[in-house]
Amino acid sequence: MNRFKSFVIKEFYHIFRDRRSLIVLFGIPIAQVLLFGFVITNDIRNAKIAVLDYSKDDISREITNKIVSSQYFSLAETLNNDKDIEGIFKKGRVKMVLVFENNFAHDLENTGKANIQIIADATDPNLANLLVSYLSAIIMNYTLDMNRLAVVPMQINMESRMFYNPELKSVYMFVPGVMAMILMLISAFMTSITITREKESGTMEILLVSPLRPSQIIIGKVVPYVLLSFSSAVMIILLGIFVFGMPVEGNFILLLAESLLFIILALSLGILISTIANSQQTAMLMSMVALMLPTILLSGFVFPIENMPFILQLLAHIMPPKYFIIIVKNIMLKGTGFSYVWKETLVLIFMTFFFIMLSIKKFKVRLE
Amino acid sequence: MKTVTVNNISKSYSEVKAIENISFDVNEAEIFGLIGPDGAGKTTIFRILTTLILADHGNASLLNYDVVKDYKKIRQIIGYMPGRFSLYQDLTVEENLNFFATVFGTTIKENYDLIKDIYQQIEPFKKRRAGALSGGMKQKLALSCALIHKPEILILDEPTTGVDAVSRKEFWEMLRQLKNRGITILVSTPYMDEASLCDRVALIQKGKIMQIDTPNKIVNNFEKTLYAVRAGNIYRLLQSLRESELTHSAYPFGQYVHYTAKESLNDVADLLDHLTRNGFQNIEIQEIKPNIEDCFMALMS
Secondary structure: HHHHHHHHHHHHHHHOOOOHHHHHHHHHHHHHHHHHHHEEEEEEOOEEEEEEEEOHHHHHHHHHHHHOOOOOEEEEEOOOOOOOHHHHOOOOOOOOEEEOOOOOOOOOOHOOOEEEEEEEEEOOHHHHHHHHHHHHHHHHHHHHHHHHHOOOOOOOOOOOOOOOOHHHHOHHHHHHHHHHHHHHHHHHHHHHHHHHEEEEEEOHHHHHHHOHHHHHHHHHHHHHHHHHHHHHHHHHHOOOOOOOOEEEEEEEHHHHHHHHHHHHHHHHHHHHHHHHHOOOOHHHHHHHHHHHHHHHOOOOOOOOHHOOOOHHHHHOOHHHHHHHHHHHHHHHHHOOOOOHHHHHHHHHHHHHHHHHHHHHHHOOOOOO | OOOEEEEEEEEEEEEEEEEEEEEEEEOOOOOEEEEEEOOHHHHHHHHHHHOOOOOOOEEEOOEEEEEOEEEEEEEEEEEEEEEOOOOOOHHHHHHHHHHHHHOOOOOOOOOOHHHHHHHHHHHHHOEOOOOOOOOOHHHHHHHHHHHHHOOOOOEEEOOOOOOOHHHHHHHHHHHHHHHHOEEEEEEEEEEEHHHHHHHHEEEEEOOOEEEOOOOOHHHHHHOOOEEEEEEOEEEEEEHHHHOOOOOOEEEOOOEEEEEEEEEOHHHHHHHHHHHHHOOOOOOEEEEEEHHHHHHHHHHOO
């Protein structure tokens, strides 16, 4: 036990004396969460639009006002000719142009029908779609208000409510994803590097020629990172709550326990990498390619798994972060208890055991 | 009982034969030296003995523990100092020593007596990080760490490479003291002059042992009469001697050329004659006692 204790102490010395590992452990998580939270956001706020109003009547002006006074859009320019539309898109000044036809109010009042054209810059298709649907919603609302008094023969009223994230904040989506990504990064990345560093510096040679057992070496290497990664996880959750107003509807302790499980899983992956890689560079590259990219692309963090090609969907199912993100979203947003996430938890536990067994089997008691 | 027995071991790395049919024994409390140039296979032999790699053929045992079967036992009784400085550079001198003491289930206090003479020299710097030590101090620390658990056999892979002359001398004195305490020491070195400090040496070249004996006997076995020759430009001298019919061997050695003749009769006169005929001046010929390096060169040819 003494042996083990001094091994862990030694490991803490390494971490706290290496500025780089401290930055990876604490700097990166904070920077990532803030970045994803503030910068990379799908929310629409003050998107610039232009209006081409051939009619210039009360109603067209009223609609324009209503659109501009919402927090989603701001009027950047008023056009006079449809030839200007192309030009203004090319300059990139606006994302969307709203066109009112001639005699807009007149037609509406007399025939009960008038046309608005929405032209969007679709170089970013997702954004264009989003803008169009926001704008349509505002116009739809306006027509509904107009018809309140009139009698319409038959009508289906649609009312939608967004559960669990009523304001459609993208932070709610990013925080669990970033958490999975960062825990994967620190845990797997750091452990794989710290073990290969011993190989590179030749100290592994001395550790092997000592009465230390392989399990003591591995667990001793991992324990400090469990503690540090866990504090990182807590930090991310607190940032989510206090900076971005994420709710934690479910049990906070359960959330922490699941995070701990995921950390141990990531660490066991890191150990596995370090048993294969012989240099820090290889270990770094392997954790980048094999862990980071799939975590970002295939976990359902950025792109929905349901829309992927079949083969990628299969791959996504063996990505540990996928299950962790489901669990975190369930606990934080839906407030569900363990009975709703036990299946995902079981998958994570199974994966952890699998990777630990594999790394113990692969750990070499000799140099070759 | 022999402390270390090595029986016909061979080891290849893919196509390259690192060592071939190596056999030797080491007695209790003996300083046994593996002497040979870089790439001779010294490190491979030590790694097999320290259970770090497996031999392709043959077997070896330390205190009757087999290096393959009983590797766990062996790891308890040996102290190993690899060729590269392999301590934690970001830990201080004291932290390194403490760490290795606890890893082997002991404390600095318990075995302080054994490392006292060595450790005292670096103790003033015990708060300094190991990475910031000089070469000689690093070696002393590494030796202290290898000794802290009172090993019965000490295996040192090129401990004096890259260490200044004074520290090297001190280091060998320490080894002698450890031997007097009953510790068996296996040491490798590329420096031929260090061979005379061992009790017995094995001269090793290209993975094969050429001779095993005490340094004295190896030197006494030198058959020819050896001369140190000097005359003006050493490079021209060497060339001329190597082209000469009279020459058996000629090697540069500092400012001299070490020379042996094919025929021992009249060898000095013949040599002098050859050199004057070839236009050398200030010729200096002197009979000398061969050293280990001369023997090594003679064995190689």
